[in-house]
Amino acid sequence: MEPAVAVGKILVVDDEADILEIISYNLKSAGYETVTAKDGLEAIQKAKIFRPDLIMLDIMMPNKNGIDTCRELRRLPEFKDTMVLFLTALNDEKSEIEGLNMGADDYIAKPIKPRLLVSRINALFRRLNKSEEQQIQLGDLIIDREKFTVTYKGDEIILAKKEFELLQLLASKPGRVFLRNEILNQVWGTEVIVGDRTIDVHIRKIRQKLGVDLITTVKGVGYKFEL
Amino acid sequence: MEPAVAVGKILVVDDEADILEIISYNLKSAGYETVTAKDGLEAIQKAKIFRPDLIMLDIMMPNKNGIDTCRELRRLPEFKDTMVLFLTALNDEKSEIEGLNMGADDYIAKPIKPRLLVSRINALFRRLNKSEEQQIQLGDLIIDREKFTVTYKGDEIILAKKEFELLQLLASKPGRVFLRNEILNQVWGTEVIVGDRTIDVHIRKIRQKLGVDLITTVKGVGYKFEL
DNA sequence: TTAAACACCCAAATTATGTTGATGGAACCA
DNA sequence: TGGTTCCATCAACATAATTTGGGTGTTTAA
Known part of the structure; x- marks a missing residue:
């Protein structure tokens, strides 16, 4: 290959x-x-x-x-x-x-x-x-796992741990919809039980901090990352 | 040698x-x-x-x-x-x-x-x-592994052993976040068990002695060295 | 129109980090 | 050897930030 x-x-x-x-x-x-x-x-x-x-x-x-x-x-x-x-x-x-x-x-x-x-x-x-640095680049957005930083159009955006993990998950497969359950399992783990609203709040904070809406809601299903 | x-x-x-x-x-x-x-x-x-x-x-x-x-x-x-x-x-x-x-x-x-x-x-x-490099130079900071000294803008800074090792670890990969666990393993070794506050205290001492904050906290994750 | 799904704000609960001072032990020096 | 200093650690408290859940209003799809 x-x-x-x-x-x-x-x-x-x-x-x-x-x-x-x-x-x-x-x-x-x-x-x-x-x-x-x-x-x-x-x-x-x-x-x-x-x-x-x-x-x-x-x-x-x-x-x-x-x-x-x-x-x-x-x-x-x-x-x-x-x-x-x-x-x-x-x-x-x-x-x-x-x-x-x-x-x-x-x-x-x-x-x-x-x-x-x-x-x-x-x-x-x-x-x-x-x-070499492991980073995901999607358009103007750069996610650096090593440095734990997110940059949008050159500006660094400070995300909290959960916010970072959530964004990283969604950005790992742009376009793909993640079900709420998937998100819970991946980001919060199987042991922790948190309410549905928790995801919303974090999504909102990410959107807020990024300033642009790169995360699309798929009603009744989940969220996806889109350029 | x-x-x-x-x-x-x-x-x-x-x-x-x-x-x-x-x-x-x-x-x-x-x-x-x-x-x-x-x-x-x-x-x-x-x-x-x-x-x-x-x-x-x-x-x-x-x-x-x-x-x-x-x-x-x-x-x-x-x-x-x-x-x-x-x-x-x-x-x-x-x-x-x-x-x-x-x-x-x-x-x-x-x-x-x-x-x-x-x-x-x-x-x-x-x-x-x-x-193997005996010296790490990052901006105004020079860490000399062999002499066990740290210089900032030409002034020598006396660090204790643990402080030195901790700084050296963080400075070995500037920008990269080191998890608290990684720090414990690298600086304290796997056998010794110390409380969480111990890292903080050492970080604080380094920050104090350097006078400038070159170490950034990534809440919930760890610390990183940044110019 | 009308549930269901979602966004938004708030405040409490939880967790992480920073600070200080105390302790015991190691290293140093006379 | 005894005294002194320095160091690493810890405990307790202070502070800061994150995470969460509830209430409420808005949007959406059938």
Whole structure:
């Protein structure tokens, strides 16, 4: 199952054209956007333009080897957080440790096994995406679960806990109607028993605070979030 | 050079006592806090109490193998984001791909090379929370983990141990809300039981000493650091 | 038209947080 | 070792905010 859109941008650096092609082909098949460079100098240039999420560096290359290239990239603030993966024919423990300690995220020995390479890269990106902020964006409304904030057209809106949870629930599936019972179960839990009015009041407060009516009442059924 | 506070919590799971000991010893020397388990069932139990950042799973074990254990952990919401590393004597491409595709963050073949293992784990943690950085700088505030000092606009502020740890935790992910429970687990540990007011008191002391309110209360939820 | 469903406001109940001072224990220093 | 200071915690109270349920008026759909 391939992702529909590019999952990330990768700069592949190696002095052997064959290898660049094989890697590039496989990464593209896996949904990544790739750019290639044939040595360290070219890599730094292209990185500045392409802004990759991950840079794959061969260690032995003319015009600045992989280690030096990595060191130089790490010095530049814009590449401080860029992931780096070393790719090398040197398969000894010492250089692997050195590479990782330099701040690389992975170290893969040649010969390249394309499917394995893709799996490892997927693992790196999976982690990267998880660590990024989890937010729901719906039109002008942004709900940030981590920060526990809601922004509407750039203005932060302070919601109370229950209000936040309720809005989050409705916004999790825009357009879908949530029955009153569903809302009670999800937001208040099965143990707590509260009256029907309680939901109304919270809905009202959300509408009040947002200033716009993004929550539609479906009479006799429940509520839904709509843009 | 040992970090002043543990850089991360690791649960090591293997059925061979020797291996547990070797790994545990090396991780502790590198500054990690470790707990061990001898099979999958024990791993899940201990994970629930210990709340590790990373779980190292041997694949072949009695009482639920590593793959199944990982699958089960991933199903539990509290371990969705926990890092998993497979450790195995199986050194073939197919099972490595399978392991990584299951959501593992790394896959390391036995025999174990301790220094390499530590480097790989450091690489994972580096990405996770940049906790290796000795300094956190946020606006006018500088937190130096090594010197155990906090500076605000150039003035040094003397914080007590718990205050420092609490501030450091909140500042490690600015903007992100930390639940009271998370704070208790991270700063006080799982064994100690302290009252709710204790957190408030420390928060208050930090606010007092800083002179500015960089810590925002999210009622009913927790606290967050904000510039 | 007429119930049912809903919105709105209010005030009470409940819960969360902030503050202060007291206590015991650890660390420090002479 | 004895005294001193600092620290972490707690208890009790103060304050603030959230949540709830009831009363009342309005809208809606049949």
